[in-house]
Amino acid sequence: MTTTDRKYQYREALREAMIEEMHRDERVFLMGEEVAYYNGAYKVSQGMLDTFGPRRVIDTPISETGFSGLGIGAAMYGLRPIIEFMSWSFCLVAADQIINNAPKMLYMSGGQFGVPIVFRGNNGAGGQLGSTHSWCVESLWAHVPGLKMALPATPRDAKGLLKTAIRDPDPVFFLESERILGIGAHGDKDFSRYLHGKWAPPEVDEDSDENEDFLVPFGQADIVKSGADCTIVTAGRPLHFALEAAEQLEKEDIDCEVIDLRTYRPLDLQTVLQSVRKTNYCVVVDQSWPFASVAAEVAMQVYEHAMDDLDNKVIRVNSDDVPAPYNRRLEQEMLPNTRKIIEAVRTVTYNT
Amino acid sequence: MTTATGKKSSSSSQPRDGGRPSDQLDDQRLLELLYDMMLIRRFEERTMQSYMQQKIGGFCHIYTGQEAVAVGSIAALRPDDPVITAYRDHGHALARGMHPRYCMAEMFGKITGCAKGKGGSMHMFDRPNEMYGGHAIVGGQCPLGVGIAFAIQYQKLDRVCLCYLGDGALNQGAFHEAMNLAAIWKLPIVFALENNMYSMGTHIERGTSAAHDLSVKAAAYDMRYAECDGMDMCEVYDCFVDQVARTRPDEGDPDNSEGPVLINVVTYRYQGHSMSDPQKYRTREEVGEKQNEDPITTLSRQLMDQQRATQEQLNELDAEAKKAVLEAVKFAGDSPEPELDELYTDVYLEPYPPYRKGDLPQMVEEAEDRARDGDGRQKQD
Numbered sequence: 008m009t010t011t012d013r014k015y016q017y018r019e020a021l022r023e024a025m026i027e028e029m030h031r032d033e034r035v036f037l038m039g040e041e042v043a044y045y046n047g048a049y050k051v052s053q054g055m056l057d058t059f060g061p062r063r064v065i066d067t068p069i070s071e072t073g074f075s076g077l078g079i080g081a082a083m084y085g086l087r088p089i090i091e092f093m094s095w096s097f098c099l100v101a102a103d104q105i106i107n108n109a110p111k112m113l114y115m116s117g118g119q120f121g122v123p124i125v126f127r128g129n130n131g132a133g134g135q136l137g138s139t140h141s142w143c144v145e146s147l148w149a150h151v152p153g154l155k156m157a158l159p160a161t162p163r164d165a166k167g168l169l170k171t172a173i174r175d176p177d178p179v180f181f182l183e184s185e186r187i188l189g190i191g192a193h194g195d196k197d198f199s200r201y202l203h204g205k206w207a208p209p210e211v212d213e214d215s216d217e218n219e220d221f222l223v224p225f226g227q228a229d230i231v232k233s234g235a236d237c238t239i240v241t242a243g244r245p246l247h248f249a250l251e252a253a254e255q256l257e258k259e260d261i262d263c264e265v266i267d268l269r270t271y272r273p274l275d276l277q278t279v280l281q282s283v284r285k286t287n288y289c290v291v292v293d294q295s296w297p298f299a300s301v302a303a304e305v306a307m308q309v310y311e312h313a314m315d316d317l318d319n320k321v322i323r324v325n326s327d328d329v330p331a332p333y334n335r336r337l338e339q340e341m342l343p344n345t346r347k348i349i350e351a352v353r354t355v356t357y358n359t
Numbered sequence: 360m361t362t363a364t365g366k367k368s369s370s371s372s373q374p375r376d377g378g379r380p381s382d383q384l385d386d387q388r389l390l391e392l393l394y395d396m397m398l399i400r401r402f403e404e405r406t407m408q409s410y411m412q413q414k415i416g417g418f419c420h421i422y423t424g425q426e427a428v429a430v431g432s433i434a435a436l437r438p439d440d441p442v443i444t445a446y447r448d449h450g451h452a453l454a455r456g457m458h459p460r461y462c463m464a465e466m467f468g469k470i471t472g473c474a475k476g477k478g479g480s481m482h483m484f485d486r487p488n489e490m491y492g493g494h495a496i497v498g499g500q501c502p503l504g505v506g507i508a509f510a511i512q513y514q515k516l517d518r519v520c521l522c523y524l525g526d527g528a529l530n531q532g533a534f535h536e537a538m539n540l541a542a543i544w545k546l547p548i549v550f551a552l553e554n555n556m557y558s559m560g561t562h563i564e565r566g567t568s569a570a571h572d573l574s575v576k577a578a579a580y581d582m583r584y585a586e587c588d589g590m591d592m593c594e595v596y597d598c599f600v601d602q603v604a605r606t607r608p609d610e611g612d613p614d615n616s617e618g619p620v621l622i623n624v625v626t627y628r629y630q631g632h633s634m635s636d637p638q639k640y641r642t643r644e645e646v647g648e649k650q651n652e653d654p655i656t657t658l659s660r661q662l663m664d665q666q667r668a669t670q671e672q673l674n675e676l677d678a679e680a681k682k683a684v685l686e687a688v689k690f691a692g693d694s695p696e697p698e699l700d701e702l703y704t705d706v707y708l709e710p711y712p713p714y715r716k717g718d719l720p721q722m723v724e725e726a727e728d729r730a731r732d733g734d735g736r737q738k739q740d
C-alpha cells in the first residue's frame with residue numbers, strides 16, 4: 008500500500024469505504040433520504056445506485072423513525088445496514104429507535120441479539136442553518152452505553168473508520184461534518200504540514216485485494232502534531248480549528264501537541280494521559296455545548312488519572328451554551344473557533 | 360378540481376356562476392390579493408439574487424409557483440386565526456401581513472429581522488400577525504398546530520388554526536400522530552397540504568402510499584377531506600372559505616364545529632428544493648408546463664376577462680410590488696448586524712447568568728405601538 012498526499016475529498020472517502028464494504032459483504036446496504044436517485048443530498052453516495060442497484064441503495068421517504076428502526080430490525084435479522092441521516096439533526100425524530108433500541112438490544116436480550124448497524128451523516132453546524140439544523144449530537148449520544156461513536160476529521164480516517172464501523176458487530180454512530188466534505192478538493196487548506204501522509208487513504212488498486220485491509224481501528228487516538236508545551240485534545244471538525252491554533256501558537260513559541268481522539272466510544276485515554284504527563288497542560292476542544300459534554304468527560308478523566316501531572320486546571324473549549332443562531336458572525340463566534348482555542352492555550356500555559 | 364397528482368379535470372375551467380365565495384370579493388379586494396401574490400413573486404426573485412450575492416446564507420427555500428396557496432388560504436381566515444407552517448415560509452409570512460422589510464432583514468441576518476437575525480429563512484415568526492413560525496424539521500409543525508388548536512378549544516374561542524405542510528411531511532410520524540389527536544378531540548385545525556408533488560428529489564408517487572388518492576389519509580383518521588387547484592387563487596379561496604367555516608367553532612361552544620379537515624392543495628414549485636438543487640429529477644418541460652398554469656397570470660387573466668381590471672392597473676400593481684421589495688432589500692442591507700452578545704439573549708424569559716433578557720424585534724414593537732394607537736394588526740402597504 009502506498010501513502011499519498013493526493014487531492015482527495017472526505018466525501019470520496021466515505022463513498023469508497025461503503026463501496027468496498029458492499030462489494031465485500033452482500034449483507035451491507037445503504038438506506039436513507041435521497042441516497043439513490045438524487046445521488047445523495049451531499050453527493051456522498053454519488054454513483055452507488057448505478058453500481059449496486061435499488062435493492063442495496065435505497066431511497067426512503069422522510070420517515071426517520073421508520074427507516075432507522077427498520078435498519079435495527081434488519082440488523083437483528085442478519086443484515087448490516089448503513090442508515091444515512093441527511094443530517095444528524097434529523098435523527099432526533101428517531102431518537103427512541105436509535106438510542107433505546109440499537110444500543111440496548113444486546114443487553115436486553117441477554118446477549119442474544121446484536122445490532123450491527125451504522126448510522127451516519129452530517130453532524131454540527133453546516134453554516135447558518137439555524138438552531139434545529141445545527142445539532143452536535145456527540146455529547147447527547149455519547150452518554151449512552153452500548154453504542155460506539157466515531158467522528159473522523161480527515162478523509163483518511165473517514166475511510167478507515169467507516170470500514171471498521173461497517174464491520175463492527177455493534178451499533179456505530181458515525182458523525183461526519185458537512186463543512187469538511189469537500190475540502191482538500193482543489194488546494195483548500197488541508198494542513199498538509201501536519202497531516203503529511205495522513206490526508207488521503209492509500210490509493211485504491213483495482214486489481215488488488217489489499218484495498219480491503221485499510222482499516223482504522225476504534226479506540227486509537229492519533230497524535231496529529233506532537234509538541235512539548237500543551238496538549239490539545241479534540242476530534243471531528245474542531246481538529247481543523249485546533250491545528251490552525253497550533254500553527255499560530257507556534258509563532259508565539261508555544262508548541263502544542265494536538266491529539267485527535269477519532270472515536271469517543273471507545274475513548275483512548277492512554278494517549279491523552281501520556282501526552283499530559285509530558286506537557287503538563289491540557290485543553291479539550293469539543294463542538295457540542297459545554298454542559299455535561301464530551302469535553303467535560305475527557306477533562307474529568309484527565310483529572311482522575313493525571314491530577315498530579317497537571318500544572319494548571321484543564322480548560323474546555325465548546326460551543327457557547329446557547330442555541331445556534333442563524334446570523335453568520337454570531338454563529339462563528341459561538342463555535343469552538345481558532346481564536347477561542349488560542350486563548351485557552353495561552354491561559355492554561357500562563358502565557359497571557 | 361384536480362386529482363392528487365395535479366392533472367386538471369375539466370371542471371376547473373367551468374364558468375363562474377356567481378355562487379362561490381370568491382364571486383363576492385369586490386374588485387379592490389381581488390386586486391389586493393393579486394398584489395400579495397405579485398409581492399411574493401418579486402420578493403422571492405430578490406431573495407434568490409441576494410442569496411447569490413451571499414447576503415443570505417443557510418438553507419433558503421423559494422415559494423414561487425405556490426403563491427396562490429398562501430394568499431388564497433390566508434384570505435379565507437380572520438386576522439385573529441393562527442397560522443403555522445414549515446420552512447418554505449416567506450410567502451406565508453408576507454401573505455399574513457409581515458412587512459417585507461422584516462422578512463428580508465431576517466434572511467440578511469440583521470437585528471431588524473423578524474427574529475433579530477437568529478432564525479433565518481426557515482423561521483419566520485410574527486406574533487402581531489398570528490404567525491407561529493416557520494419550522495425546519497419536516498412535519499414538526501403539525502403537532503404544534505394541533506396544540507394551538509387545543510388551546511383554542513380549551514379557551515372556547517371561535518378561531519381556527521391553519522397548519523401547512525408539504526407532501527413530504529405526509530410520511531413523518533409527527534403528522535400522523537397530529538392527525539389522530541386532531542380527529543379524536545375534534546380540534547379546530549385545518550391541515551393545508553401544499554402538495555407540490557416533490558419532497559426534494561422524491562416524487563410523491565415514489566415516497567407516499569396512496570398518492571393517487573390522498574383522501575384515504577384523512578379517511579384513516581375519520582377526518583374531512585377536500586382538494587383544490589393550488590394554481591388558481593379563487594379556487595383556493597373558495598375551498599378554504601368553505602372548510603374554515605365548517606371547522607370554526609362558536610365562541611363559548613367548542614363542540615359546535617365539524618372538526619378538523621385535511622385539504623390537498625395541488626401546486627408546484629418553480630425553483631429547486633433549496634438554493635442548491637440541480638433538479639435532475641424533473642425535466643425542464645415539466646417545469647415549463649406548470650409555469651403555463653401560473654397563478655399570477657391566471658388571476659390577472661380572470662380579472663381582465665371579467666373587465667374588473669385593466670392591463671395598465673396590473674402593471675402598476677406589479678411596479679408597486681417591485682418597489683416594495685427593493686425598499687425591503689435596501690432596508691435589510693442598511694440594517695445593522697446583531698451585537699455578539701445577542702448570543703445570550705432570548706434563551707430564557709427569566710434569565711440567570713450568563714443569559715440576559717432580550718428586546719422584542721423592532722417589528723413587534725412597532726406593531727404594539729400601532730395597536731396602542733388603535734390600528735393594530737393592520738396590514739401595511
Ligand SMILES: Cc1ncc(C[n+]2csc(CCOP(=O)(O)OP(=O)(O)O)c2C)c(N)n1
Nearest residue numbers: 097447495496497525526527528557558559
Ligand atoms: C425530519 C427531517 N428530515 C429531513 C429533513 C430535510 N428536508 C428538508 S425539506 C425536505 C423535503 C420536504 O418536502 P415537502 O414536505 O414536500 O416540502 P416542500 O419542500 O416541497 O415544500 C427534506 C427531506 C428535515 N428538514 N427534517
Ligand SMILES: [Mg+2]
Nearest residue numbers: 525526557558
Ligand atoms: Mg413538496
